[in-house]
Amino acid sequence: MQVMPHADEFIERDGFIADPLAELNAGQYGVLHKYKSRVLVILRGGCAINCRYCFRRHFPYADHHFGPAELEQLIELIQNDANINEVILSGGDPLMATDKQLDQLLTRLEQLPQLKRIRIHSRLPVVLPSRLTQELAHRLAASPLQAILVLHINHPQEISPALKQGLALWADAGITLLNQSVLLAQINADADVLTELCEALFAARVLPYYLHQLDQVAGASHFAVSDEVARALLHQLQVNLPGFLVPKLVREIAGEPSKTPL
Ligand SMILES: *Cc1c(COP(=O)(O)O)cnc(C)c1O
Ligand code: SF4
Secondary structure (H helix, E strand, O other), X not given: OOXXXXXXXXXXXXXXXXXXXXXXXXXXXXXXXXXOOEEEEEEEOOOOOOOOOOOOOOOOHHHOXXXXXXXXXXXXXXXXXXXXXXXXXXXXXXXXXXXXXXHHHHHHHOOOOOOOEEXXXXXXXXXXXXXXXXXXXXXXXXXXXXXXXXEEOOOHXXXXXXXXXXXXXXXXXXXXXXXXXXXXXXXXXXXXXXXXXXXXXXXXXXXXXXEXXXXXXXXXXXXXXXXXXXXXXXXXXHHHOOHHHOOEEEXXXXXXXXXXXX
């Protein structure tokens, strides 16, 4: 359901548009600076999965190559804004970059004393657990920047023994592990599935962070869950789980200064 194209993608529904987060004109060179303290870098256009609900499914990645010139622009942006203390590597999937490329980027960012954290958002380990190399974990752990890996796991079945092993490597190295999920009809919009997901995440040493309402991207309306159902699911999670395993239910609204809790 998450990866195979489906005829329902041709359904046109009001409000489901190509660029729900108004990003197309936002980032000039692979950098999205929408939130005060953090800047998001579209490091790699490619992804290991073409999720059918992807909110960037119409994003012109080819126009957003992040090369040496773009890196210099990023450094300048950060240096000109003392509020920025965290760099988020996103995509696409930043773990499509090699360890060497990530090392070079880190080395540059580490020279900026205002930065406290480096965050990597990735779904790639779900399909390629071996990408969680010990080498990269140790490189990140050795950085003066605190490193966070935010996984993107939607269903407990995505947490394979191999993924658990990779996550244990990173947890042992001292990397903070968080997870974000997208609430998806027919996949995880079910209190038992979400409860099991949060439990399985913690068993794999990952803390649930966000549960996102779907971004209303054209072609994904069959995955949408109403706010009413989403709130009822959250309520059930609060009943089923300890507080620290309940993700924040949020939506991204273009132009808002942060994610918006439901
Ligand atoms: C979601 C997002 C972030 C990170 O937000 P957090 O609430 O800090 O996780 C940063 N930049 C952009 C453009 C985002 O969409
Ligand atoms: S991994 Fe994320 S960016 Fe890549 S296709 Fe899936 S939702 Fe989109």
